Amino acid sequence: MSSPVQTLKLASDVQIPWLAWGNGSGAASKVPLEAGLTALKTGIRHIDTAQGYRNEGAAGEAIRKSGIPKDDVFVTSKLSGPTSGDKETHSLEEVRPAIQESIKKLGFVPDLFLIHNPFVVAPGDLKKTWQILEDMKAAGELKEIGVSNFRPQDLELILDGAKYKPAVNQIEYHPYTLTHLEPVLAIQAKHGIVTESYGPLTPLLRHPNGGPIKPILTRIAKRIAEANPNLPIPIDEVVVLLLWTRATGVVAVTASGNEGRIKLLADISYLPADLLKKEEVEEIINVGKTVHFRHYREHMEEDFALPSLPDGTA
Ligand SMILES: NC(=O)c1ccc[n+]([C@@H]2O[C@H](COP(=O)([O-])OP(=O)(O)OC[C@H]3O[C@@H](n4cnc5c(N)ncnc54)[C@H](OP(=O)(O)O)[C@@H]3O)[C@@H](O)[C@H]2O)c1
Structure with missing residues (x-):
């Protein structure tokens, strides 16, 4: 990457821009080419897509139309379940094609390719599916490889005898999933697997009232704005929550289909890394851990016990 984009490091030392713009949710998913072009023009350098979003072509086209060299943009895509027909899982023979x-749809090999969730193939085929990704990486057909929505048992399964450990696990990560994710995060810390957070804004956008971290985010936003009067954007709770995500070493995979908010996300991605104080990061963690609230429920709740915590609405 030649642009001054701010990054985190994968175990392989590959740099990954800490803020990704996804074309799989909300308004962004409906106008992926236009919104993708806006994202690139405003400074976003990490696009998150997937087979299941049916937007891989638009991601590739947006990069080509932007005139920005592909090497300056980090692109993630994912092996989703079958996108046509009635089958819910791929057979092993279908994985490589x-x-x-x-x-082919992207027009290049993505910088990171993930298994979208452990249910895209039959349970008995998950390890062999990971081995197909490993073989393709070894042959130079894929670059970084990783997983998404993997529970402790899925990670343990593929790590056992793995040729390559997953570079990342992309999961719903924010203060209100921290307690549930403890066993996942412990495995990832042990094996150098970077966490990517999708749904990072859930506490502010999807929780009915923001829960107990909202007033803390408001207070921190005010403190940062007063201490740094020359920042290029207004600092609010959204900004603080995304900065918190990065401060915990996690890649934030967010989205917007709105031009102004896309530009804001791009501007956030270039903010200095040290705006949050260590004790503020800890406070958000400690208060977040007292609540369990998740928006995306279809994968990580199956055979993975939930903590008995309040949902923070009281
Ligand atoms: N691996 C998986 O299974 C999985 C699952 C879900 C998502 N993802 C990926 O993660 C991406 C993001 O997921 P998400 O939508 O759940 O992320 P999110 O960051 O929690 O929410 C994104 C939403 O925030 C709104 N937003 C953005 N900036 C804002 C601001 N400054 N103020 C207020 N609202 C703002 C946007 O709405 P507007 O468009 O109205 O601005 C957008 O719809 C997806 O597109 C996809 O790439 C992956």
Whole structure:
């Protein structure tokens, strides 16, 4: 990457821009080409897509139309379940052609390719699916490889005898999932697997009242704004929550289809890394851990016990 984009490091030492713009949710998913172009023009350098979003082609086209060299943009895509027909899972024979189709739609090999969730193949085929990704990486057909929505048992399964450990696990990560994620995060810390957070803004956008961290985010936003009067954007709770995500060493995978908010996300991605105080990061963690609230419930709640915590609405 030649642009001054701010990054985190994968175990391989590859730099990954800490803020990704996804084209799989909300308004962004409906106008992925236009919104993707806006994202790139305003400074976003990490695009998150997936077979299941049916927006891989738009991601590739946005980069080509932007005139920005592909090497300056980090792109993630994912092996989702079958996108046509009635089958819910791929057979093992279908995995490699499905990945090759992603590469064709994008027009390049993505910088990071993930298994979208452990249910895209039959349970008995998950380890072999990971081995197909490993083989493709070893042959230079894929670059970084990783997983998404993997529970402790899924991580343990593929790590056992793995040729390559997953570079990342992309999961719903924010203060209100921290307690539930403890066993996942412990495995990831042990094996150098970077966490990517999707739904990072859930406490502010989807929780009915923001819960107990909201007033803390408000207070911290005010403190940062007063201490740094020359910052290029107004500092609010959204900014603080995204900065908190980065401060915990996690890649934030967010989204917007709105031009003004896309520009704001781009501007956030270039803010200095040290705006949050260590004790503020800790306070958000400690208060967040007292609540369990998740928006995306279809994968991580299956055979993975939930903590008995309040949802923070009281
Ligand atoms: N691996 C998986 O299974 C998985 C699952 C879900 C999502 N993802 C990925 O993660 C991406 C983001 O997911 P998410 O939508 O859940 O992320 P999110 O960051 O929690 O929420 C994004 C939403 O925030 C709104 N927003 C953005 N900036 C804002 C601001 N400054 N103030 C107020 N609202 C703002 C946007 O709405 P507007 O468009 O109205 O601005 C957008 O719809 C997806 O597109 C996808 O790439 C992956």
